[in-house]
Amino acid sequence: MADDQKDIDAVSGVETTGHEWDGIKELNNPLPRWWLWTFYATIVWTIGYTIAYPAWPGITGATAGVLGWSSRGQLAEEMEAAKAEQAVYLSRIEEADIGAVATDPELVQFAVAGGSSAFKVYCVQCHGSGAAGGEGYPNLNDDDWIWGGTLEDIAWTIRHGIRHEPDLDTRFNDMPAYGRDQILDRDQISDVAWYVRQISGQEHDAEAAARGAETFEIECSSCHGIDGEGVPELGGPRINDAIWLYGGSHAEIVAQINNPQMGVMPAWGERLGETTVKQLAVYVHQLGGGQ
């Protein structure tokens, strides 16, 4: 609007911007000068900021900024700081044996948190995020341990794995394939399966189970125990309980006797280091089933 066409508001005597909405006009009151200075100051700040920090985009990247700051660098710094804080506890865990770790409330708290996060990275693929496992992958919450459920047993299993052949100390056993290799015939296998259902407290064919009992004693009890109570030293699973790795129905038991599936777990000792193994063991042990 030209100067000679100034629109002056009659009530306030102030010039309007000339903008009008349904008869309402906007007054053109001046800014206070300090406000204008503040505005200029923000512009100066912006210039300084774009020089100090990464800002101007180019073809292959942006200007780096004279302060050399980057979000990646900041992350690295924060990770360093976090590592430094953790180092105190980690060195204590490294020095203590696992039993001592599990009786120090402070270390337990740290180990459970650390073990939990390591578990979520390395273990959940097979054992599940809640460590509840699945068919063929043991549930770590329960009180049934194939290779023993003490802290030391758990740590050993994590360290050396199961049937992980490159590690000479790995947990290893091998159940014969009674059907595939024709050690037992079809009826015998069925009878043994009925017997296993009997000792695990499930519905069963009593006659067949009685026949199977004899075969069980000869063929199975050396690894699974006289009463099917399991032999953790040999990794012979307990089979007189309510927990089944490959299913507890007659058909599933028959299938397992016929041509056993046997799980494999990697040895984590070298890859994760002893401190992490200890933390993992403490974490798994406190899930509810530790012995």
Add this chain to the structure above:
Amino acid sequence: MLDQTAVEKLDVEAVNKDAKQNAQPLYAARKRIHPKRAQGTYRRLKWIIMAVTLGIYYITPWLRWDRGPHAPDQAVLIDMANRRFYFFFVEIWPQEFIFIAGLLVMAGVGLFLITSVVGRAWCGYTCPQTVWTDLFLVVERFFEGDRNARIKLDQEPWTGSKITKKVAKHSTWLIIAVATGGAWIFYFADAPTLAYDFATGQAPFIAYATVAVLTATTYIFGGIMREQVCIYMCPWPRIQAAMLDENSLVVTYNDWRGEPRMRGQKKAKAQGLVPGDCVDCNACVAVCPTGIDIRDGQQLECITCALCIDACDAVMDKVGHERGLISYATLADYNNNMRVAMGGENSGTIDPSNVRDQNGKFVDAIRGFKWREMLRPRTIIYTAAWAAIGVALLIALGTRDRLEVNVLHDRNPVFTTLSDGSIRNGYTVKILNMVAEPRTITLTLDGLPGGVMAINGIDAEPGTSFDIPVEPDRLRPLRVFVSQPRDMVAPGSTPFSFIVEEGEAGETDIYNANFEAPE
């Protein structure tokens, strides 16, 4: 009749006068305001309020309150590190923040109430911006003198004496500003300890940073920006219009008795003119901390500090008129009186002879403020809402629990089957001992047939009841495994309770949980 020419016309004009008369450039330089000292009823009231509010602010963190050996003895403490707020006999945990929220709502409604009754009383009397500006003005006056001396000083060249005065003023301001920022941090830590640490350079960085920031804001807002904060930065002047109505008391220049304003009234009368009460001495403008002329009517800039009332009353006393040419008045009364003054019309010229009778008394049609006008639906509703929230908060405070239990049910896995076929559920049970004493809390499992619990870290046979020691004023989380034997497990979800009890105080709390089993 007193000699009216004895009242001097002060050389002052409203800073926004120009804005109202001329078109404006892009920006406007601030005109420095040199408020003159006022004396009178409202000024005294403001001194008292200033002393009380500043006193509360500076003294509160130093008050002690014995809470026993397990809690801090500072009466008012916002303990951020431990997430506790102490206020005398009240201790608030973060989940009880609703009490603070309730107080804030009360403050809001209270502000609406006060504003609907007496306008921007908050702005004029108790707002920190007003209180500190007032305090800074006292300092300014002490070193540089009152209005005229300050104007003169500002126009003088920079002599040694001027520099001394200015340096003294700004140094005192800075000391006050540091003390203001300094007092703030004591609300967040043990005051004596922090004071010692602060003085010896051992306080945390955040303490120094906070003091620095608050020193800067106090100095800039109270010393330099002053009314600019109210006019340009504060949203309240924009909101207040919605709170006011025609029955709100606001600082008003009563044109109906003041106009036509004129100087030399004796001479004017001799010439046959009939002057209003206003002798046009500008005293009201000279004392105004926002530099406006109240005679221009209601303005956004007016913080209703009422100093113009004091200034005008003093002049009215001097010239022998009734006080109250500028007064707290409602718009309703004002409009009524204006009609009377204009001879019953809604517009026209004010004729003082319509206002006063032959004896110089106001005619009966002139209305003054009556207390009853404060009672109207709006103020009654505000008061009722304010009081209702207050009563509700008090009841809530009086009946709140100091022992609580919160339970998180494991979701992954929801349940675990054990070797013997029993079903186990995992819970995180959090016992909150909200008193500053160590207590032994009994945790009981109730209503789950055959159910027993085992607790990580507590070496005992599974059972239905455990005594759990809990540290003073702490939450203790427990990993609790509840199991139910195979033959008693009901498929699906079974409700049961975790009960926490404390014998001595007889406190108890129940959490209704669920036990999950395969369908």
